[in-house]
Structures are given as structure tokens and as C-alpha cells.
Amino acid sequence: MAHQKSQSARHFTAVAALLGVVAFLGWMPAYGDSAQASKLLQQAKISAAQLKTDSEEMESFTSNQLTWQSHATQINRVKEHVNRTGKILAELHDAREGAEPWQQEAIDKITPMLQELASNTTSIIDHLNDRRHTWHPEYTGYLKANAQLASDLSRLITDSIDYGRAKSRTENLGKNLGFSQS
Secondary structure (H helix, E strand, O other): OHHHHHHHHHHHHHHHHHHHHHHHHOOOOOOOOHHHHHHHHHHHHHHHHHHHHHHHHHHHHHHOOOOHHHHHHHHHHHHHHHHHHHHHHHHHHHHHHHOOHHHHHHHHHHHHHHHHHHHHHHHHHHHHHHOOOOOOHHHHHHHHHHHHHHHHHHHHHHHHHHHHHHHHHHHHHHHHHOOOOO
């Protein structure tokens, strides 16, 4: 079990490092377009919603007397969502050059939030592996921060998608009315 946790932590660290490289480079060569970015943002929305739900559930554990094993099971769910969202974000960075400006801005805002979630999630895992104290104020602080960040991330992605839809509807309406686009 310790080997499995160690291997899992290394994999998670590799995804977090990938996010750091993607953020450092700004973007990678593009092969996608705005339709690809829209598809990926939809996938990120679903993943972020799951991350939000699981992070909020885990934060609720602080008011219960659950075992550290229950916390470990839940943080593995959170970690899976962070990793999945990280993979989607890497694909978004690949599609960034062909994306609409609003999509590029969304990608730029998602990146640091997900990096912070990955860092907090790593801290939660480390705390559980080292101490197994689920009542410690530092630990409960990480849980609260993760729940808030996951909620903010989910809202950011949803709002960005809603903005893109509204922008598209407005542009189409303008074309239908014969208004010139500036």
C-alpha cells in the first residue's frame, strides 16, 4: 500500500509539474481551433464540477469524526479530478493559438487556479501520509482552501462558457440585423 501511495504521489507530482511547464511556456504549438477549445472547455466544466462536489464533500468531513482512511479515499477522488482537469488544461494549451481571445483568457485564468489546487491537494496527501491527523488546523485549512478554489474554478469555467455563448448569440443577432462588426 505504501508503494502504491508513493507511486500515486509521483504521478500526481508529474501532472503538477506538467502544469508548471505549460504555465511557464505560456502555450504550446497549436493544432486546434476555437471549436476544439470550446469542446475542451466543456470537458473542463464537467471535471471542475466533479472536483467542486468532491472537495466540498471532503471539507464537510471536518465536522464529522471520520477515520483518516475515509479522508484518504476522498482525497484520491479529488486528486483524480485534479489530474483529469490538468490533462484537459494541457490540451487547452495545445489549442490556445487557434482559440478565440475570450477562450485564451479563460485558459490563462484556469491555469494558476488549477496549479494552486494541485499544490493544496499534494499538501493534504502529504499531511495524511505523515500524520493522519484530520483535526489539525493546517489540514482543515487546506480542505477549506481546496473547496473554495474548486468552487471558484467551476464558476470561472462555467461563466467563461456562458460568456462565449452570449457573445456568439450577440454576434449572430448583429449579423441577422445587418449591423457591421467592429
